[in-house]
Amino acid sequence: MTLAYQKLIDSIVKGNEDSAAEETQGLLNGGAEPMQIINGGLIPGMAIVSEKYEKKEYYLPQMMLSADAFYAAFVLLKPLISADQIGGKGTIMIGVVEGDIHDIGKNLVKTVLEANGFSIIDMGRDVPIEDYVDKVRELKPDILMLSTLMTPTMVNMQRVIDGLKEEGVREKVKVIIGGGPVSLPFAHKIGADNYADNEKEAVKLASQASAARG
């Protein structure tokens, strides 16, 4: 690995937006291919960040600075890459359910999925049930990931799934849920396909679904 790639990885691990952008631009100027920069810098950088989070060396404050550094680099590369290159593993629609504005967990999961080659449709937070149903029908994602941090809004996960069933699109999309108050038994109870406890688990489940699709 060249020093420039190591510097890019370090910038992401340390959460330094400016130097992540500078190193990325430097690599591009030097003739590196965008996908090469993603695979050699961005993905390994975020993998180290995830590992540190798992080992409890990093917590959310550091994770979020690293996510910013990742995006500072990624925005320079994204326009240069074709859609089939970037989202090679499939498309994931992700959002926080209606009635809940807590989106930190959702944003972290989104970052790590994006760093792992998934194409993301970010629905945002406090998203009406009907919007999920309409957009699933229109954009046909492979997976829908729903998040909530609050107990009272868990019920809206069920309502989204019910809406997908009523519109006849439930069987066309995998539904994975996550967030503080929910669990695997709850996922089964409301008719979701699975539950992810953290960002790593979300990537694992999404990758398994991607492999199963071939």
Next chain:
Amino acid sequence: MAEKMSPMERVVAALTFKEPDRVPVALYFQSGVQHQLKKLDYTWEEALSHPRKLFNIIEPQYTYYGADNFFLPVDFRVEGEAFGSTITYKLKAGEGFRIGIVTDWVIKEPSDLDKLTIPDPYKSGRMPIILETISMLARKYPEVPIVGFLNGPPDTVSDMRQGHYTRLFKDIAGKPEFTHKMLDLAVKCSIAFANAMVKEGACAIATVEGGFVDEVISPAQYAEFVAPYHQKIKEGISVPYIYHQCENATPFFDSIAAVKPACIAFHDSVDLKWAKETYGKDIALAGNVGVSKAGTPLLDGSPADVMEAARRCIEIGKPGSGFLLSAGCEVHHMVPEANILALVEAAKKYGKY
């Protein structure tokens, strides 16, 4: 049959490790008052904007549910609003209700912090309404402890700083000195508001540390950015300080205990037996019947399930006094009323000394 002690006598006995007639029930009613909004045909905005209406939704905590305390305010936005952030009642909360969220923050740039002053609790935001309601409750129910609620210091900052928690987390990692400055100002507001609540009749102050939980920040960050600010509040008031930590408080318990609050209240993910044995000889404990996760007794169980979970808590917490039966977190609006009543019933049935 009339009980031997008033709620005030019972709670004071429990907090001071004397023997009460039975285990008291301390409840943190927050969005759980939505049951009352429905009965009284109030919106959230109406109920929080008038002392008489606020009184009407708080009073049943004791008169209907039978808790050994009143708890107010019942939303988290009071301090941020007092500083000048704008609340809009737009977030759906089920059954047609919409709760308030911050939609415009008073600190947009770091330089905005220097323009802020400590809000006067008798003039700022909804604080005067809360103070008048406390005064009304104290006059009518002198035998029931009124617990004044303060937002946890980081929660208050997240209501002041544009970008909410997302921004605050990055500030912690990237701008620690600025974060401390915001927390310092937030705590000065908390102390002023707490002392005004005490002046009007609150006899304890409780806080809920809801945003900074175990999977979010490290014990070292907690010891730097959270616990010292609770210490300042505790030192700034003259009444018992009740410290609730959301989610799994286990990694933070040493920091919380070092604050020396009168009582620590915690979630059902904390092992009550461990907490009782490790900390419960010096500090009263309140907990911890599950309420906030799918499948927990208060949320998804029957009244019999609640009674059984409460019985197990009482069995561990009651010996030696210093224990209040409580939900593991706020009583929110998805908790059936029958389950709230069952929790209180359990204290009467299983909690006698």
